[in-house]
Amino acid sequence: MINIEKPESDKMIDTHIHADARTGEDFEKMYLSGIDVAITCAYYPYIIDNDSILLNHLNRILNYDTKRASQHGLELKVALGIHPTNTSVEGNTIYEQLYKWIESEKIIAIGEIGLEDLTESEYRIFKEQLDIAQETKTNVIIHTPRKNKSEVLSEILDILPQHISPEYVVIDHINSNVIEQVISSDYTLGLTVQPEKMDKYEAVKILDEYGFDKFLLNSDISNKASDPLSVPKTIRELKKQNFNQKDIDKIAYKNCKKFFNL
């Protein structure tokens, strides 16, 4: 639960970050800019071919980065899983842990998971995690890549109905180029405002055109080019352009609270 005493309209959640790749100074800036909660996701930016090394990375996020962020006021919720970049692992040890973390409510979602280069192991590990999510009624945060986004998204859209109900799924990093592929689906959609992905004006334009109900907003700050303040900057831009406060609240935090049941 968010228990910071602030007027409802000032609350903000960054729905997808990689806290393990960022500094305490970033967390402080985010907190001071009005972000109360961020959801940190699993992604190790180098090839890991051993389950126990990947498990160590996941435990670090859960047990260490959450504490680091809270020292600066930022509350982290955690999503763990096998990112498509890390699908050189075998996976079984991680799946066992996912069941335990879900059971003990240590994680709020499996994520981020998905496809990147469409390798055989990516497909296998993606489907396995979707099945675990469906079985345990757990949300999934699904990554779509920078390159070949439309092609990979089509693959993901083919796979999802065979494994999971749409109510559990957020498909992330949606932009203007692919929005038409997903807007009429029942999936929740993530908008990532990030220097090399999408600027705040493109996000505002998408929200203006397609409405605020289906979307979550995030910075996806990682070891790549990032802006820890992209969520507050987008929210302030919406205010500046005089969007309805009820709509702004949806994208600032209400949609996220509802989807993840926070």
Ligand SMILES: [Zn+2]
């Ligand atoms: Zn990410």
